[in-house]
Amino acid sequence: MTHSIAILGASGYTGAELVRVLSTHPDMEIKTLTGDRKAGMAMAEVFPFLRHLDLPLLQRIDEVDFGGIDLAFCALPHATSQSVIRALPSDLKVVDLSADFRLRDADAYRKWYGKPHDAPELQAEAVYGLTEFYRDQIRRARLVAGTGCNAATGQYALVPLIKASVIDVDEIIINLITGVSGAGRSLKENLLHAELSEGTNAYAIGGTHRHLGEFDQEFSKLAGRPVEVQFTPHLAPMNRGILATVYVRGDGQTVYDTLSAAYAGEPFIQMLPFGAAPSTHDVRGSNYVHVGVAADRREGRAQVFVALDNLTKGSSGQATQNANLMLGIEETTGLTMAPLFP
Template structure:
């Protein structure tokens, strides 16, 4: 059995990790940390988890204790914390999957500029594998440290990858229009996510290239295209708990039919168990992936403007965070990629 620790077990991402890993047949959760609830049982904070998972005692964050007890540690911590915790874990031979942003950006100065924290140690930053399995599977397998992608960047990269790799679209003028549920803001209290602020409301935020996921999106797309890419990324907050819907806009280099573009997507994601390319004329909705590790993708071609429109949906807490982290863990330990993640979406 793989001995698992979860640092930050009482955030939304942390408790989602507990939910998924509790039914993973090759895992035993042996440690969980929480600054706010240390000394309590996890079930006292989240009674829905049941007796076994709920009995987990919440401990203070101590890298040495986690290293002694665990084979892999998930870091579901605020940005800027993982960079100081991961080195001690990796040095003891523990696999680390960071669900924050500390190891996502390869350029340490870009991280400093966008996140206003000191970057992680350069040697670990250089070796961290970017944990988007559909694009970087072979780099993830031998890694000691995995940087789990952000939720928005996952939807944007999966929407863009087949088109950029096939060279069908221009690399300028790419637009991502993304909508997310409120859980993407985390479990902390802030005015912007109070019920009275969110209910019956719909807003754009961090517009005009100011959202911190922008450089992460551009880094991945630049890898795919083999050249530096700049995008327009506009996130929106919608009054729902879970889910992301991204509509991506690309300019075709020459006229291509919808069926031809769909075939490019089908070929690209053949063998990707969690990406479903929807049939022609069938665009996905967030409820159709709720609670699952799936990303569903629909494609349309606007012949009048010469654009491809791609709609990608995922659950921001699963494929956008905890589920993808477990997918990465499976790769690290040579397990079937889908193990523990086969649950169908919950509907309605």
């Protein structure tokens, strides 16, 4: 059975990545693409790398007939998705790639995003979309909230360790390097080539990054008490990719064995040999996650390394993996493409 798909916000990076991934999916067909500012244009005009595909023209969301659509991906900006999704048919399955439904608590949303949530009833309904840890809930969900790409990376390093109580949750430091596409396609002065290339910088310092809300929510839930990690992201002059180095207090071999056991049956998570660290090059353009562990020179401390592609496994690939589950399709369908190299 082929499922009819709509992509709302197809003119952004995550929308284009969804088209790239779904274009070879055997059980999904893209029927509708929206992009309000580029309505009437062909995707080949907006993204020439997609010109080989026969795709519908971009249109405005208010022009879409959702009657024949089985699932909609919502790749719209934060604070826009909630009002759009609230107006969609109540029986339509939706995977949202924005931040609007990631946080379950209304006060937490207000804290991190600076405004009240406009659809609290949907906020309560949404299932958090980190597939490996919410697989059963996602299968039954109507609305799935895709995770933040940085938040997903940190959680792959830490969720099994917190769940197994093998690290000190009060001593967690996450240093993370991310590519520029994570900031979206809108023009920003600090992302101009002349200002970004040949350098790197920390941003959202001092515990201000919004993905900390997801860390707080998920880690505190697992630990049964408040957990607050230290987290500093760094912007690197690369298009795609995230590499996290996570410092923990715990025995290195135990940390490695715990993660290896947790991910033994996971199709998209690859454990490296003990003492090896991954590279963003090795996951680029793929839905795979590479995880490494090394013991620190100080006894009882370890580092966990996680690499993934922010646009694929961190966003659109993750969204497709979740959609597969929601539609009763084999979870890995359309997602086993090899990483791009070099």
